[in-house]
Each structure stands twice: as structure tokens, then as C-alpha cells.
Amino acid sequence: MRVLIIVVAALATLGLAAFGVVAAQRAVQPANAVVAEQAVKPAVAVAAPPVSEKLAQPSIQAAVVAPAATAPTPAAAAAAPAAAAEPTRLAQNSAAPNAPATAGAALANATPPGSRAAANNAPACDKPGAMGLARVVQIDTTGGPAFGFEHFKQYDFLREHEVVLTFDDGPWPENTPAVLKALADQCLKATFFEIGEHATWHPEISKMVAAAGMTIGSHTWSHKDLARNPYASDIEQAKQEIEMGVSAVHAAVDGPIAPFFRFPDLQQPPVLLAYLAQRNIATFSTDIDSFDFKMRRPEQVIKSVMSKLEKRGKGIVLMHDFQHATAEALPELLRQLQAAGFKVVHMVPKAPVTTIAKYDDMLRAQDKMSANNTRPESSVVRTISGN
């Protein structure tokens, strides 16, 4: 009898131990999966100051932010063995110059998970001395996650000295193309939260933003403060303001846009955050608000962004491609960011936004007013005297 009890006790102990091992393996799996995806340390092309490296993120974050997959580059392939030896080291910095361009692959909206090769996840940059992207992160917008420490403190995906550049209120003639040029000169990409109405006025600029590989989200139809009436007391009107914006930007781009949204004036009523959750649209507040809309001189914009970043050390930066001073400031601002050791991270969505037919129809109804205006402007209006 005693022998039997000892045998049963021993078996029970072994069983518990085995269960413990299995449970422990399960518990670490999500974090492992994230680190494995980010395991490559690519060849460093541009000399950069050291950054503190962050290890595995909490698993809740893993569900939302994952690096975007790209096709492998020779530089990344060469770096792969080193990565295997340093499984917790995360990707940083850009690929070697002259590596095949992978921007298209990096920005693909729905890359099949199986294609995730051990690869550098930042597109190549062929401009000597340019900043280049440090990382591309993919955002899974399921359930409408919200970002930006000014209001939402759960997802802290940036490392020290990393910034995400965001631009609101475009598309706008001259200023938006100037912002695109400054970004292209540094091989950088950013996120643009466009106003629906502006996109209907300047669809060619929205298309230019998309063609440059930028991420495009929306910023309502006509930039109304949705925390005020009539929107605060009438959710249908508020939804229409959000959805007409999504439909209009989508139509202007004439292709996929991101399920990324920013509220005008960062006024974010809880009931609308709940609505965006149902729509699987992510909300972006900000970490660093430049307040560039109050500034007339480019030096003020540069000083505002740099001083706030130096204090916070990293963050999602809110600026306006609509603003002339910002467009003018950007080349010098990017130079100062580089000189101060900041690195730019680009956000891409895991899947594009879906529009709602009812609001697509409303948008088309709006457009009936201009049904005569189908010929290109250059064939309708021509300068015949003067410059």
C-alpha cells in the first residue's frame, strides 16, 4: 500500500512538473513570436549614435504592433547569421546603400505571414548621408487600438530616440508636395491624416502622397470638432463626418488607404472611440504636438518640435502639411533630427480600411454638383497672356 502511494505521488509530481513546463512554454510564446519577427540586425549603412535597445515587448503590444514584412535583401541575408546569435536584438537602421529597393514590399498592405523572411524591415535608401527609415512597424487595427501618449498610454512601441512623423489637414497645393520632397530627399516616410473635403478638391495630391509610399489615414470630412454639438448629441451626424472622410480620401487616392484616424483638435468622445473599435479603425492622438498651426515662421516650428522631443526623447509627432511654415521648415527639421540622433519609424496598416457603401453614395451625391467638370484643368483654363 505504501509503495502504491509513493508511486502515485511520484507520478503526480512528474505530471505536475510536465504541465508546468508546457504552461511556461505557452506563456512565453507571444513574446517569442514578436522577437523572432524582429530578430534581424541589418548591416548599418549610416553612422548613427548608439540607442538603448529594448528587449521583448509585453505581449499585449505584440498583438498590435508587428514589424512589416519585406522581401529579403542581400544585406539582410548576410546579417542573418549574426541575428541568430542575438535573438533578442531588434532590427534597427536602414539597409546598405544600393541594396535592391524593397519599399514596395515593405509597404504592401497585406503581406502573407509566410513571406516573412529573415530580413531587414527598412526600405533601402540610395541617397548618401540621408536619414533613411530605421524601422517599419505594422499596426493591426483590429478592435480600434488608440495611440499617442497625450491620451492613450497602453502601447509604447517606440524606442528611445525614435519618432513617427504625422501630417494633418492636407492634401494642399504647394505645401503637401514640399513635404513629400523633403521626406523623399531623406528617404523617409510618414503618415498623412487627410481631410475628406480637401481630398475631393485635390485628389491628384492625395494620389501623389500614395505614390510616394506614404501611409494615408483620414481626419473627418470637414474638420469638425466632434465633441461639440450637433455631433456630441447626434452620433449619426458624427459617424457621417467620420465616414464621409474615409470614403472621400479613399476615393481621391483611388486605392487602399489605412484604417488610421485622427480626431480634429484631438477631441475624442468615448462613444466615437467605441464606434471606431467596431470599425477596426485605429485612433492616433499624439506624443508631441508641434502646435505648428499657430506659427508663421519655419524656425518656430523647428524649435517647437526639437525642444519637445529633447524633453520626451521619442514620440509620434503631430504637424500639418497644410501649413506653409511647416512645409518650409521640414528640410532643416529633418537635418536637426538626424544630427540629434533621432530615427524615423514608419507605420503601415496590416490591412486597408473598408468604406461603407452608404457614405460612398453620399460622397457621389456631393459630387453631382460638379458633374460638368470632367476635363482636366489644363485643357479648360490656359494662360494666353502674362506668365
Ligand SMILES: [Zn+2]
Ligand atoms: Zn486637423
